[in-house]
Amino acid sequence: MTKSDQDRVMIFDTTLRDGEQSPGATMTHAEKLEIAGLLDEMGVDIIEAGFPIASEGDFEAVSEIAKNAQNSVICGLARAQFGDIDRCWDAVKHAKRPRIHTFIGTSPLHRAIPNLTMDEMADRIHETVTHARNLCENVQWSPMDATRTEHDYLCRVVEIAIKAGATTINIPDTVGYTYPFESADLIKMLIERVPGADDIIFATHCHNDLGMATANSLAAVEAGARQIECTINGLGERAGNTALEEVVMAMKTRNDILPYQTGIDTTKIINISRRVAAVSGFAVQFNKAIVGKNAFAHESGIHQDGMLKNPENFEIMRPEDVGLKETNLVMGKHSGRAALRAKLADLGFELGDNQLKDVFVRFKALADRKKDIFDDDLVALMRDAETDAEAERIKVKFLRVICGTEAPQSADLTLTIDGVDHQVTATGDGPVDAAFNAVKQVFPHHAHLQLYQVHAVTEGTDAQATVSVRMEEEGRIVTGQSADTDTVVASCKAYVHALNRLLVRREKAGTDGKEVSYKDVV
Ligand code: KIV
């Protein structure tokens, strides 16, 4: 192995699997394909594209991503059973470079659920990894909850998996319990004790429950792991997974003490971060490292002065290194199509002529209602344009509300469902409630609203409002968003967006109404 091979850390992105399985983050087929394309383009080494046994939709998405991928290895997840592994192979086999990732929970708590003895579990690992390896040359195996597994048993099962043909061994901190020195010690211990450890790659897969996922991943790399599993924006269940942008930028910025290389084109980070936030419905917190709106903003007077004299006073990374361009030039109703195209390209949206035509009409309509159009307005406008372009079964055609001091407030609404218009009038406790009641009258459902949030995109009374809603139906959680200068219109559209996603989730479920989850014990 050359020195540069030893320094190379592989980036394994699981936004489309661990990220997408987090409640409310469902993505449509087209969105998954788009994100996979961006991951491939930015230099992600391995894309975990989904969990093919989960549903027909997951299978189709993984297969198509596998067919389209240019450079990345395409990986699918499978539980430790032959049916899962066969289904996974059928989906990933189309890739130039396919990988099967199979796993089983090895900690005492996880062994208790399928009620397997240590020996029985060891046999299962041997059989399933052997089966996967007979199908595919590139096999990853994970002992789920590795960080809470007894060390002797962990060494034993890792050795079995290596002997059965696993080429990557992933060590998940499934519940985000580990502290950085423990993360490092565990990898060191495995490298020292397990026969055959030198012939495979160790991966680290951390969750962020205690806010240590990035630190734990980097500590594992220092101890010898050469693959980091992560997601864009740290998307993932509970407190999320290790954020790709954080580990990659940490290794780039602190290369003096973290002398490792990745294949990531960091200038693509902001664009993919915005796309993942848009399609998952999980907005990025303003002060999030690397990709938050404030990560490169220097608002206090002292900082601004220092920044002008020397940007390095307050910046350890340059905004352009992550793809941020200084573009907050205001647009308005006199801005032409070419200027809009150039501005959108700066923001990471490359539009074809037809798409530009549609977006330009929307831009003009917004400019008629709002004097200054800022970057954030355009990002919100693009998000809305994409939502409308989705094959949505329910659309808001017309909405007029009566609101004010005299109750009840009312809403006249026309919804188009599968191409047919339905008109109603409903009342409610305020205009938003009236609009939601009108939607419920036209499209009855039992989903209940878990969250309703309004944010002003920019400043001023003519600012657009971005509305996010989260709804739950029989354990299925979906989110919807929309933006408009009219808060009630944005609310109604966001609610309908969430309903459309619910329809996707209903289709995804099997005949028994359930989706298979990787947590379903086998
Ligand atoms: O967190 C975890 O343990 C996982 C496994 C399926 C690898 O996501």
Ligand code: ZN
């Ligand atoms: Zn995980």
